[in-house]
Amino acid sequence: MSMKVAIVHDYLKEYGGAERVLETLHEMYPDADVFTSIYCPKYLGPHRERFKKWNIKTSFLQYIPFKEKLISPFRLISSRVFKSFDFSKYDLIIVSATGAYFPNSVKKGSAKLICYCHTPPRYLYGYKTARDWESKIVSKIIGSVVNHFLRMVDFNSAQNVDLFIANSEEVKSRIEKFYRRKAIVIYPPVNIPARFKIHDSRFRNYYLAGGRLARAKRVDLAVEACTKLNLPLKVFGKSFAGYGEELAQITNLKSQISKVEFLGEVTEEEKLKLMAGAKAYIFPAESEDFGITPVEAMATGTPVIAYKSGGVMETVIDGKTGVFFDETTLESLISAIKRFEKTNIRPEDCVKQAKKFSKEKFVKDITEIVERVKG
16 A cells, blocks of 8 residues: 655745755655645746646635735744644655744644754744844844744644654754754755756856845845955845845945846746856855755855855865855955955866765655655
8 A cells, every 4th residue: 555645844935945855855755745834826936837736735824815924923823724734644744844834733643744854943043034023122022922932832843743854964953952852864955967067167257146035144245245346246036025125225335336236036947057157156144054055056066155154064165165254244255255266166076065965865865764764
């Protein structure tokens, strides 16, 4: 008898690293039903077609007007939302936990529950988030009280999991610290292009930054540094909570003849071409959970200039596939860019490092874990 599998994801409104993992899980189990709180395909831009043929089951939140604007408030009831789903006919539940809601709260019945954890909720444990909710005294007081109770909800839902998989050693340590649970590390699947033409370093004439344009990603540092150094920078990605507009404002204030170009959302193919043509990919994110885009950049032979924290310390080799900087300050990043300009990083070394995080390895490791849990 074949195993009946359900896949659970917080919500489907944006496309990033977590959704790429979700895609690969669905490729592995194409007949699986996908459960999520809300599904907003029109916000997925050029990626919406990827989910078109899936059997997606949404919660009652799907019928609430302006649901796409209520993503943040929904977390208050998300535990009850996931408890409302019926999993009685499933043998295995794979939860893709992005750190937004509490999807491990599901009533699993006799099914085994594996959680692929991208991170425990960053907003609950003091990590930088897309919204700067602590900047105002009223929201800070209310938020702190609410988060106290949500941490209890989060901890209790984590105890419902049969096996945790962390997307990095960084996240594994968070799971052990906040949930008091052990976890196995399986790195996310990175698209390693086959027979991809590696550009000669001499013909790479711009820097690149981007992805999901949220404050925690600190793309503003890349914009300011390249503007000050008068270096060409291309920025791709969807703006989150008005952050993209802030970046454009920074550029206008700093220079009238700016070399910073904002490209908006791009397709996967366009993104890889941009990476392949860049001198380096600048990644200033703070305490990143894993960071798929730096590995994708290395897969095209492009070095990475990154803030030395979080998952990036497990993927980038300082001096060989990129350059680290130690502080999230303009001065520190500028110093790193100048240091990078004097290095001689080989594209072949970048590609070799990226292959350690291939999709094939992810599929193999997940399959072995599922077999173990099923047994």
